[in-house]
Amino acid sequence: xxxxxxxxxxxxxxxxxxxxxxxxxxxxxxxxxxxxxxxxxxxxxxxxxxxxxxxxxxxxxxxxxxxxxxxxxxxxxxxxxxxxxxxxxxxxxxxxxxxxxxxxxxxxxxxxxxxxxxxxxxxxxxxxxxxxxxxxxxxxxxx
Numbered sequence: 098x099x100x101x102x103x104x105x106x107x108x109x110x111x112x113x114x115x116x117x118x119x120x121x122x123x124x125x126x127x128x129x130x131x132x133x134x135x136x137x138x139x140x141x142x143x144x145x146x147x148x149x150x151x152x153x154x155x156x157x158x159x160x161x162x163x164x165x166x167x168x169x170x171x172x173x174x175x176x177x178x179x180x181x182x183x184x185x186x187x188x189x190x191x192x193x194x195x196x197x198x199x200x201x202x203x204x205x206x207x208x209x210x211x212x213x214x215x216x217x218x219x220x221x222x223x224x225x226x227x228x229x230x231x232x233x234x235x236x237x238x239x240x
Contacts, residue, residue, distance in 0.1 A: 120185060120213055121185055123185070123213035124187055124211055124212055124213050125173070125211075127146065127211045127212070127213060127215065127216065128173035128187045128189070128211035129173075130142075130146065131143055131146050131170075131209070131211060131216050132172075132173065132189070134146070135169070135170045135191065136169075136170070138168075143216075146215055146216045147215065147216050147217065147218065148214055148215030148216065148217060164195050164196045165193055165194070165195050166195065166196060166202070167193075168191065168193050168194070169191070169192050169194070170189055170190070170191045170209070171190045171191075171192075172189065173187040173188065173189040173211055174187060174188060174189070175187055176188045176210065184212050185212055185213055186210050186211070186212050187210065187211045187212075188208065188209070188210050188211075189208075189209050189210075189211070190206055190208060190209070191206070191208075191209050192204050192205070192206050192207075193205040193207070207219055
């Protein structure tokens, strides 16, 4: 018996491959747009890309606008693991350079993940003080 050529099968296969390639191309685009918005200082555009969350960046700026000195983001890289590959997830670190209320300064590091559905971030950030030891000592004396 001779195999038969099916246009329906070919059309279905071409549609599937097109959808899969579109899914794979979407995540790097979302990551690039988010990083670009952060670098330009456009918190409203960056917050619009964060899915299922409130305006996390705008909230930092509204509460204490003078406390956030700058925001930087590392390069997005594909996340390890099969599940992350299937979700087409790319991870990066976002660092918020802030002044604390005691006169010191430091960095809040938040992990962010970009998928074709949008950007999500971890709820807990790590705090690393950049205040020189002399400044910490002088601040402790004045309290």
